[in-house]
Amino acid sequence: MVLWGPVLGALLVAIVGYLCLRGLLRQRRPKEPPLDKGPVPWLGHAIAFRKNMFEFLRHMQAKHGDIFTVQLGGQYFTFVMDPLSFGPILKDAQRKLDFVEYAQKLVLKVFGYRSVQGDYRMIHSASTKHLMGEGLEELNKVMLDTLSLVMLGPTGPSLDTHHWREDGLFHFCYNILFKAGYLSLFGYTKDKEQDLLQAEELFLEFRKYDRLFPRFVYSLLGPREWLEVGRLQRLFHKELSVEHNLEKYGVSNWITYMLQFLREQGVSPAMQDKFNFMMLWASQGNTGPTSFWALLFLLKHPEAMRAVREEATRLLGEVRLEAEQSFEFGALHRMPVLDSVMEETLRLRASPTLLRVVNDDQILQMAGGQEYLLRSGDILALFPYLSVHMDPDIHPEPTAFKYDRFLTASGSRKVDFYKAGKKIRHYTMPWGSGVSICPGRFLALNEMKLFILLMVMNFDLELVDPDTPVPPVDPQRWGFGTTQPSHEPQGRLFLEAS
Numbered sequence: 001m002v003l004w005g006p007v008l009g010a011l012l013v014a015i016v017g018y019l020c021l022r023g024l025l026r027q028r029r030p031k032e033p034p035l036d037k038g039p040v041p042w043l044g045h046a047i048a049f050r051k052n053m054f055e056f057l058r059h060m061q062a063k064h065g066d067i068f069t070v071q072l073g074g075q076y077f078t079f080v081m082d083p084l085s086f087g088p089i090l091k092d093a094q095r096k097l098d099f100v101e102y103a104q105k106l107v108l109k110v111f112g113y114r115s116v117q118g119d120y121r122m123i124h125s126a127s128t129k130h131l132m133g134e135g136l137e138e139l140n141k142v143m144l145d146t147l148s149l150v151m152l153g154p155t156g157p158s159l160d161t162h163h164w165r166e167d168g169l170f171h172f173c174y175n176i177l178f179k180a181g182y183l184s185l186f187g188y189t190k191d192k193e194q195d196l197l198q199a200e201e202l203f204l205e206f207r208k209y210d211r212l213f214p215r216f217v218y219s220l221l222g223p224r225e226w227l228e229v230g231r232l233q234r235l236f237h238k239e240l241s242v243e244h245n246l247e248k249y250g251v252s253n254w255i256t257y258m259l260q261f262l263r264e265q266g267v268s269p270a271m272q273d274k275f276n277f278m279m280l281w282a283s284q285g286n287t288g289p290t291s292f293w294a295l296l297f298l299l300k301h302p303e304a305m306r307a308v309r310e311e312a313t314r315l316l317g318e319v320r321l322e323a324e325q326s327f328e329f330g331a332l333h334r335m336p337v338l339d340s341v342m343e344e345t346l347r348l349r350a351s352p353t354l355l356r357v358v359n360d361d362q363i364l365q366m367a368g369g370q371e372y373l374l375r376s377g378d379i380l381a382l383f384p385y386l387s388v389h390m391d392p393d394i395h396p397e398p399t400a401f402k403y404d405r406f407l408t409a410s411g412s413r414k415v416d417f418y419k420a421g422k423k424i425r426h427y428t429m430p431w432g433s434g435v436s437i438c439p440g441r442f443l444a445l446n447e448m449k450l451f452i453l454l455m456v457m458n459f460d461l462e463l464v465d466p467d468t469p470v471p472p473v474d475p476q477r478w479g480f481g482t483t484q485p486s487h488e489p490q491g492r493l494f495l496e497a498s
């Protein structure tokens, strides 16, 4: 027994030694991008990266240029920062870059979901069928009714529409979007009051998970937080269980289609529950925060708010918030001003990271003609927030909110953007791109636009302190989809029925 201590110690030293040695031994080969192994063996640059990914990558880009390889926790990541060179990566005609492998490991860790053959393709075909085209039209109606239900309550106004009311703007938007999105996709029962209560409770738990999420992904949780994550996972698996689904009658075709596929593949009910949790996360983690930023930018930019209201009134007349809505959904496609506001909001606040595993040694040809060797087993990464959204050549004054940035002089949607004089295809990438592009993007946009319309057409909104600056982004959330504010805007929101 006494011998176990030294044996385990020696084993640990051997493992740590091996991992460090692997890092130390790696050398830049001819034609490979600049290699920066970082200050700490094995960890490399992980600490600086996790602290503030945006600042870290900005520093690396200044140091190494448009392509570089960095070590992060024993793994090597090659970042490509020149958007004119994204084409071959996103097309990946040779199929040597793998999105699925990395995603499978991640979802197993954070949602407990073990991927099965073909599920990734199935998610995209389910989404094409039910989150686009005719399927989307059906869902738009459900979404509008559910938004009205959430905002009015089952028996009338839940927002106290006759009095000014204060709330944290972030919480307010996230809460409404989550409840409406959750009920629309995962179904409801005949008892609307109970549904709203359950959705409210679920939202509070979702936010707990959401707060822990970035540090969970980076394996930085303390022991108590690990326990809390375990509790939350179990809770979500239970609340979203397929057994519960049987009691509901409004489960969306999107969810139904995907669960049927899993059943047919022999996936256990317990694993289907985990799949549901993953889909809840994918569908609800970004719409609330994006709607918050959009509404805040509108409140801070009265000229933008005026333009949105004018466009909406011209196209829709009065958009009343009421139970059985009659709403001309076609108008949603004829709102270039609101589209530009949403695109500008996503440009300023959506920061996804696109990751692909390099399957074989291969050459990457950059737009400028240089060729780089990518090493098998490394991860190729794009961070378009820095390399595209914040590039002053593509978007002059990139940190400023300009509601008409995506409008032409004649008021239609602007799609022509340039870098170094060349027209650029990927001038914003909030939804990712290529094989991993967000399959819910059309629903997300409609849902957020409906919410903004209902808010600006039905309520007088203002910040308690109009001089409250737009809060900075919480640096922990760079790279995880839509960012969140480092704190609620100091002032709170007043609402009054207009």
Ligand code: HEM
Pocket: 103, 120, 123, 131, 279, 282, 283, 284, 286, 287, 290, 350, 352, 353, 354, 355, 430, 431, 432, 433, 435, 436, 437, 438, 439, 440, 441, 443, 444, 481, 482
């Ligand atoms: C503002 C809202 C949203 C944003 C900014 C957003 C963004 C993204 C991004 C960047 C990805 C790709 C990540 C990657 O490359 O790995 C993604 C994936 C995904 N999104 Fe969204 N999303 C939003 C809303 C939604 C909604 C409403 C749904 C569904 C109803 C949805 C469903 C999904 C799914 C299922 C995936 C995973 C697809 C796969 O495995 O390839 N998203 N989203």
